[in-house]
Amino acid sequence: MIADLLLGLRLAVGGGRMSGQALLRLAMTAVGIGLVVAVLLPAASVNSVVSAREDRAAATTPTTQPVPGVDPLYAITWSAEVGTQFVRITSVAASGPHAPVPPGLTELPKPGELVASPDVVRALTGPDGASFRSRLPAAPSATIAKPGLVDAGELTAWYGTTLDDVKSSDQAKKIYGFGGGQPPRFAVTATVLVALLPVVVALLLPLLIFVTTASRMGAAQRDQRLAALRLLGVDARQIRWVAAGESLLGATIGVVLGVVLFVLIRPALGSLDLFGYRVFGEDFVPSWPLAVLVVLLVPALAIGAALFGLRRTIVEPLGVVRQGKPVRRRMWWRWVLTGLGVLLTGAAYATDPGNANAALMVALTVGSALLLIGVTALLPWLVELVAGKLRGGPPAWQLAVRRLQLDSGTPSRVVSGLVVVVAGSILLQVLLNSTLAASKSELDSTPVWPGAAPVSVATDAATAPEVQRRVSAVPGVEHAGTVLQSSVVGTSSAGDQWAGAEIGSCAALALRAQLPSCVDGAVYAVDDPGRPLPAGSVHFSAGSSAGDGPVWTIPAHVTHVPSTSAARWLAGSFLITDGAVAGIPVPTVLPSVYVTGQGSPADLADRVSAAVKGLTWRVETRTDAEPAAPAGIVATIRAILLTASLFVLAVAALSLLMLAVEQITERRRALAALSASGVPLGVLARSSFAQTALPVVIGVALAVVAGTGLTLPILRAADIPVKLDGGLIAGMAGAAVAAVLVVTACTIPLLRQVTRVESLRAE
Numbered sequence: 001m002i003a004d005l006l007l008g009l010r011l012a013v014g015g016g017r018m019s020g021q022a023l024l025r026l027a028m029t030a031v032g033i034g035l036v037v038a039v040l041l042p043a044a045s046v047n048s049v050v051s052a053r054e055d056r057a058a059a060t061t062p063t064t065q066p067v068p069g070v071d072p073l074y075a076i077t078w079s080a081e082v083g084t085q086f087v088r089i090t091s092v093a094a095s096g097p098h099a100p101v102p103p104g105l106t107e108l109p110k111p112g113e114l115v116a117s118p119d120v121v122r123a124l125t126g127p128d129g130a131s132f133r134s135r136l137p138a139a140p141s142a143t144i145a146k147p148g149l150v151d152a153g154e155l156t157a158w159y160g161t162t163l164d165d166v167k168s169s170d171q172a173k174k175i176y177g178f179g180g181g182q183p184p185r186f187a188v189t190a191t192v193l194v195a196l197l198p199v200v201v202a203l204l205l206p207l208l209i210f211v212t213t214a215s216r217m218g219a220a221q222r223d224q225r226l227a228a229l230r231l232l233g234v235d236a237r238q239i240r241w242v243a244a245g246e247s248l249l250g251a252t253i254g255v256v257l258g259v260v261l262f263v264l265i266r267p268a269l270g271s272l273d274l275f276g277y278r279v280f281g282e283d284f285v286p287s288w289p290l291a292v293l294v295v296l297l298v299p300a301l302a303i304g305a306a307l308f309g310l311r312r313t314i315v316e317p318l319g320v321v322r323q324g325k326p327v328r329r330r331m332w333w334r335w336v337l338t339g340l341g342v343l344l345t346g347a348a349y350a351t352d353p354g355n356a357n358a359a360l361m362v363a364l365t366v367g368s369a370l371l372l373i374g375v376t377a378l379l380p381w382l383v384e385l386v387a388g389k390l391r392g393g394p395p396a397w398q399l400a401v402r403r404l405q406l407d408s409g410t411p412s413r414v415v416s417g418l419v420v421v422v423a424g425s426i427l428l429q430v431l432l433n434s435t436l437a438a439s440k441s442e443l444d445s446t447p448v449w450p451g452a453a454p455v456s457v458a459t460d461a462a463t464a465p466e467v468q469r470r471v472s473a474v475p476g477v478e479h480a481g482t483v484l485q486s487s488v489v490g491t492s493s494a495g496d497q498w499a500g501a502e503i504g505s506c507a508a509l510a511l512r513a514q515l516p517s518c519v520d521g522a523v524y525a526v527d528d529p530g531r532p533l534p535a536g537s538v539h540f541s542a543g544s545s546a547g548d549g550p551v552w553t554i555p556a557h558v559t560h561v562p563s564t565s566a567a568r569w570l571a572g573s574f575l576i577t578d579g580a581v582a583g584i585p586v587p588t589v590l591p592s593v594y595v596t597g598q599g600s601p602a603d604l605a606d607r608v609s610a611a612v613k614g615l616t617w618r619v620e621t622r623t624d625a626e627p628a629a630p631a632g633i634v635a636t637i638r639a640i641l642l643t644a645s646l647f648v649l650a651v652a653a654l655s656l657l658m659l660a661v662e663q664i665t666e667r668r669r670a671l672a673a674l675s676a677s678g679v680p681l682g683v684l685a686r687s688s689f690a691q692t693a694l695p696v697v698i699g700v701a702l703a704v705v706a707g708t709g710l711t712l713p714i715l716r717a718a719d720i721p722v723k724l725d726g727g728l729i730a731g732m733a734g735a736a737v738a739a740v741l742v743v744t745a746c747t748i749p750l751l752r753q754v755t756r757v758e759s760l761r762a763e
Helices: 002-013 016-044 046-060 118-124 129-135 163-167 190-215 219-231 236-269 288-308 332-350 358-389 395-406 409-445 464-472 601-618 631-666 668-676 681-718 726-754 757-762
Strands: 073-082 085-094 114-116 140-143 156-160 173-175 313-316 319-322 455-458 477-492 495-504 523-526 537-541 551-553 559-561 573-577 590-597 620-623
Touching: 016 046, 016 236, 016 288, 016 631, 073 129, 073 163, 073 601, 073 620, 085 163, 085 601, 114 118, 118 129, 118 140, 129 601, 190 409, 190 631, 236 288, 332 358, 332 681, 358 395, 358 409, 358 681, 395 681, 409 631, 409 681, 409 726, 455 601, 464 477, 464 590, 464 601, 477 601, 590 601, 601 620, 631 668, 631 681, 631 726, 668 681, 668 726, 681 726
Parallel strands: 085 156, 114 140, 495 573, 523 559
Antiparallel strands: 073 085, 073 173, 114 156, 313 319, 455 590, 455 620, 477 495, 477 537, 477 590, 523 573, 537 551
């Protein structure tokens, strides 16, 4: 057996005049297996990535239980908002020399010093650097090391302050150490799984098809070599070991190449920001059982594909005979896969829209993966069915159809790679576009008054006068007013009626809505068509229970303001002037200073933040302009999806090219005879194009139906309307057709060579 394997290894790179094609097959097999291994090894590293993250999360969790001999570290955690990003800042002060030091820091920051994460430092030099500098209390003097970061992209910082300052706040907590708590465990949510598993299927399936196609490349020449070995006395059992040995060399080189690629792409994996997480590239360490499984299983696939190709081939000393009896396809397993996929995804219609639970999300995940695999399994049957019913047409068309009628399985299997790429890309892009369209629709349906103050500073009651003073002195600020926010609750036959309440002067309330006229003591109601406001006697409430605050009687005359003349999210709220609640101890949830001024909302927010940043945790500057989708994250996801789609599409196109080359090589006698009989080269080229294009067209149509059909139950489960992207669907279909054109153009030189009269004489 060992000798037979070694002989196969030698034949893989030898073979006289066919050594060039043997080397090409070897290179293709090695590249395909290398890509598969490079994809599977990161997947085998998920457990180590999650474990490393949980270990860091546990190490950074503070301990608030007193520890003998340890001086407590006083800390207040707050955040600085920059657009759609939030920097978590912890102000700390040691109560003694034995205070604990957070992980990732060599020492506690002194008063006025800031130690920030690497991403905060990078953000300071990025396009939003000015906004970050205006909100951070100081410039970073040091960087947090990896042990102090749970995620690679974490925006966090430690700021040193005085002990008296931090102890003056009721938000301060005492920390006696780090690593003693139980942090929330990281888990891949069902929503992430729904998007992730189809990606894995769409990425791996074309690669596996590529490997099997490369393994069968040069089958005719291999069979001739095996027949020669039979003539020398090698038996049928040894022949299979020799064939396995030919594939073993490419598989071994591919495994080594895959490991090298995995090591090279590990740093790039740490730069991906998906689903709100960014991991460290060095955490990708495959567990040894899974690594061994990948290293053994993937080469076994290539060897199995080579042996599987011999199942209907009889290698005898005087030649090779292939069983020509038409193969009866076993359809039951294909329909079982597709049927299970339909049943699992159809479970979304058994529940109300938007009422998705974990079980339904898992069903959608598994069902989408099974459907993607099922449509590729059904494609050979569908191509065979369509090709069998075609009759007539030009000579090139008849040649292509007749060839597909004789053998449609091999082209269909290779085209399956294109099908799963197109279907997976359509599925993911439609999900992304529909989600973004739903978010934009919700924003567009929310009334907004363009005259509302674009910037606000949330603070506390004690600091509000200082914030008002500082903000009013900022250059370019036109108006600044303090508004106290609370809520009222009344009772009716339908139950408790809640409404927001904002209290301030006429000038301050004018920054929140377009008031027809204002005098102290007036009350305004911002109408909400879908919810009636309470009337009569109500209770002010700063908590969650009704009747826990002072009583206030709503005046009989309340001026109504349409929601289109008020700031965003004010529908269903009261705007109350100070005189209307004089003498009532109103519980306020959050005083805010609203600001209008010159420049864009972002520029105004930067100037205001710079003026109040010395107040640290006591203030938080917000921009009340229309929220936008995180363009950076959306662009990253789109770029990753497009890159992955084009990459796998290129792999599928390469599989088509190998198939076309192999078919021309196997049929060189027939093609040379047709050419010698007067058939023009153009007819043969068009025949080659049609022979590949017909399965591709059928496959793309199946992929469009499957890709768009898969999105319907998923979006129903999320209660999101479908937003189809016709340009994307047409683009993916056009890319598949373009792949066929490129493949045909690349095979014309070979076709020209095999149709020469000299080639026929040589045969």
